[in-house]
Amino acid sequence: MGSEALRITPLPQKALSTIQRPKLAIRIRSRVDLQIQERTVPPPPNSGDRPRGGSRTAGRKRAGGASGSSGGTLEVHLDSWLREFGPRGSEQLQAGSVAELLDALEGKYPRLRFKIRDETGSLRRYVRIFVDGEDVSATTGVATPLEGAHSIDILHSIAGG
């Protein structure tokens, strides 16, 4: 955060011509861009059977329910904006559901608390969670079971102006 100072003379026209604007680090990148640029591990073996990006209405049906760890290790990727509050790279965690995964992540990185979920436990409006490439944000959400899953992407959605 922060940028270099800018000296302004009291004469507007002259000052405007000599202005050196501070750097504004506002970056708006599409969800697709982020997936391509930030994925650091190969996609899971079955990812070729399902389109990347998933369907927001598809939901996710897995055996095992929302409780209990699958025992497998999940590769968790956060987008660059979230890295201000959490891990700078990918993270390997075990969890039986998205909620458990977020609990584990927030336990390890306390500044992530209430960034992905609000204080009622709901996903924030412009957060998208992909399980093996399938967007579960608007379907099974935090209750999504993770048995058999390999990869989790936590991204911000396209919004703003």
Place this chain on the structure above:
Amino acid sequence: MKRDNKVRVLVGTRKGAYVVEGTAQRRKWTVGPVAHEGNEVYHVVADPRHPGDLYAAVNSGFWGPMVYRSRNFGKKWEEIPAPLMATSKSRTPAFDEQGNQNDVKRPIANIWHIEPGLASEPDVLYLGADPHLIFRSSDLGSSWEPIDAINNHPDRKNWGPGAGGACLHTILIDPRNAERLYIGMSAVGTFRTEDGGGHWAPKNKGVETPFLPEKFPETGQCVHHVAADSADPDTFYRQDHGGMYVSHNRMDSWTRIGKPLGDDFGFCVASPTSSPGRAYFVRLHGQARTTGEGHFQVYEWNDQRRAWRKLLSPKAFPGDYGVHREGIATDTLDPAGIYVGTTTGQLFVSPDAGKSWQLIPYGFPGIHSVSIANPAAT
């Protein structure tokens, strides 16, 4: 951090926070540092008890509301806890288990205002948020306690939001008595407590509600902002949806003063330390929500003479400008500096109580708030 003689204008915008530094003459200005880029910053405020300390209410569209603190006038910022963080794994909000009250089950939407306590309480902060919430910190923001008498007020079911949300945007502390607080809430009105927040009484007598069937209800007024008079802590100036008002009795009653202006709508008001009995308003067209006269204008209310005065020539700054509720501020110098930020990113400055004006030659994002980190007392 050591005090210095700089005047710093703290600007909260739609896309970040700016610190604009000037000398005591207030003729030359330096823009920067900039922080929280891309985030809505509803309020930035200096803590005069701890020189160098700034607090920012940062409301991210993606990650929710956050509070940041700087210890060096904005060069570096650190995130500190925001209120309403759950302490239990169940993530139950820290208040309102009754489930039958208005919209308190939803998460905190935005943080609107941060108010440092009096010098006699050097670690106290207050914070106002949407939906109609107030919190108190006794450890400079490391933790926050909800003020339940407002946050669980039995009338909440009747409190609705204004167009900007259910904002608790004004918090004023009586400089003689830290237990006496005043708050302003959109579409609810002003309240006063005499016991540090344990009990609150609505204080809207005389304030008209042109948007309700009842002309003078006890609550429901959409107060936009209130400023206290620097010399008389019992006197307040109020910009309400229903006009401009003054109270001389700790808000027990209000008198409308804006009618001579015709349309006395607006959002902001400020009263300077060096000119007791004066208040500055930016009158807006009630529907357009801009200055509406084809130029920028600030109106000065002289409470002794009970008279209005325009501070700018119509030729000075042509255009139609909007100003938000925290968009005007005054400093503690004599003559007073007046600072106005607009919704289209202009920052106007008068270093001499309105006699002359300059436009800071920098295009800010739309400005939500302007406040001042004053220089050392002279």
